[in-house]
Amino acid sequence: MSAKSRVPKAASPDDEFEVVSLYERWRKIQSLWVSGPFQTARRVCLVLLLVVFYVGPWLTWNGRPAIWLDVPERKFIIFGATFWPQEFVLLSMALIIAAFALFVFTVVAGRLWCGFACPQTVWTLCYVWIEKLIEGDRSQRIRLDRSRLSASKLSKKLLKYTLWALLALSISLTFVGYFTPIRDLATSVVALDLGNWERFFILFVAGASFLLNGVLREQVCLHMCPYARFQSVMFDHDTMIVSYDAERGEPRGSRPRWSDPGERGLGSCVDCRLCVHACPTGIDIRNGLQYQCIGCAACVDACNGIMEKMGYEPNLIRFSSQHQDEHQPTVRLRPRLVGYAAVLVAMIVAFTWVIGTRVPLELDVIRDRNRLYHEHWDGTVENAYTLRILNMEQRDRVYRVRWDADIETRLSGKELVEVPAGQQRSLPFSLFASEGEGGAANVDVRFTIETVDEPSFSVTEVSRFLRPDRSG
Numbered sequence: 001m002s003a004k005s006r007v008p009k010a011a012s013p014d015d016e017f018e019v020v021s022l023y024e025r026w027r028k029i030q031s032l033w034v035s036g037p038f039q040t041a042r043r044v045c046l047v048l049l050l051v052v053f054y055v056g057p058w059l060t061w062n063g064r065p066a067i068w069l070d071v072p073e074r075k076f077i078i079f080g081a082t083f084w085p086q087e088f089v090l091l092s093m094a095l096i097i098a099a100f101a102l103f104v105f106t107v108v109a110g111r112l113w114c115g116f117a118c119p120q121t122v123w124t125l126c127y128v129w130i131e132k133l134i135e136g137d138r139s140q141r142i143r144l145d146r147s148r149l150s151a152s153k154l155s156k157k158l159l160k161y162t163l164w165a166l167l168a169l170s171i172s173l174t175f176v177g178y179f180t181p182i183r184d185l186a187t188s189v190v191a192l193d194l195g196n197w198e199r200f201f202i203l204f205v206a207g208a209s210f211l212l213n214g215v216l217r218e219q220v221c222l223h224m225c226p227y228a229r230f231q232s233v234m235f236d237h238d239t240m241i242v243s244y245d246a247e248r249g250e251p252r253g254s255r256p257r258w259s260d261p262g263e264r265g266l267g268s269c270v271d272c273r274l275c276v277h278a279c280p281t282g283i284d285i286r287n288g289l290q291y292q293c294i295g296c297a298a299c300v301d302a303c304n305g306i307m308e309k310m311g312y313e314p315n316l317i318r319f320s321s322q323h324q325d326e327h328q329p330t331v332r333l334r335p336r337l338v339g340y341a342a343v344l345v346a347m348i349v350a351f352t353w354v355i356g357t358r359v360p361l362e363l364d365v366i367r368d369r370n371r372l373y374h375e376h377w378d379g380t381v382e383n384a385y386t387l388r389i390l391n392m393e394q395r396d397r398v399y400r401v402r403w404d405a406d407i408e409t410r411l412s413g414k415e416l417v418e419v420p421a422g423q424q425r426s427l428p429f430s431l432f433a434s435e436g437e438g439g440a441a442n443v444d445v446r447f448t449i450e451t452v453d454e455p456s457f458s459v460t461e462v463s464r465f466l467r468p469d470r471s472g
Contacts, residue, residue, distance in 0.1 A: 036301025057177035115296030172205035275299035
């Protein structure tokens, strides 16, 4: 059911109105599979991204998965480095860097990310390729959809959906393989011995991919993706966008290939509508820039193919900017671009410094909360601690415990502790001060954990040593 609104059609005494629908019924878009330099570049990007995605879980590093997001153990292993929840700031910085990189890219080149590298675009191309392989080109697919149900139509649809399901399962298994070691996951799949959570996420991701990439396709870009709604805010008059040269193309109209458009009073556009048929979101770029345009340049390649056949100059539809379309000088360094780029560079420098100075070791000193201190019969005072040592590396380590206080103390406990790779070890630790030690009642104690073997590094944590106040 569609909502409708009555708006004035023209200013007149009769107050004429026309009915404008506020909602549009979903129409399936069958885009034309075109060839050209930009589409070749898109498909090369597609292959590279697929290789990275599918190969990633199978890579190993020192006998362990190179990329393992171990959620149950709350640790994330990325090429030998282990990151823990307390290092969430690193993830925040990485996301901010990705966001500002997208902002800079958008200011410079518009929505090329959407058209060439967005996961929705990448997987949709895979589903569309399978559809084209089974059902034929655009016109054949349209005729098949409009035809009555038959054995041929049913068999083609069944084969297409089966291949779609296999593709969706391959996507979901690979995706879950980043959270569960892919070799163990593959063994469990073959043996039909999956856990409940693994089974749920495999089916959930597969269903989501089948629905979003195979069925809805452009609807995700038009109505679900927030980037489509706010990306135009980042555009300026020098942003590269897909545009139509109206001065050269209008007035449009069909004509024989041998005819001179000037004699017929026509522009270069032959009104073949291939640019519309090639668009994966179904828009007509000749009507100007629209938020639905994902910058895939399919219309550019389609139009250039027609221009070549007609013997006209190419790039009637091309990547351009508003200033270029208006024959005005292009400004390279704009305030918006400089601002985004400055923040991006600052975040990259900060992130690099944090990673470069990161010590893969964490120490937490916990005092015994049951009692502040324990005074023995000979006057010595004992303070009990628990040292929690977290080994963030992917190798076993032996650490030495050192301490330094403003008063003389002695240790009751081990000075060496071995912590397995990526695990935490709690070490009971007691310090004693003799009765004759003077000074304040509360003094600082600096605990240091240092590696025994190479490469060497250490961390220090400050705590307190408490004792009776005998100053009076």
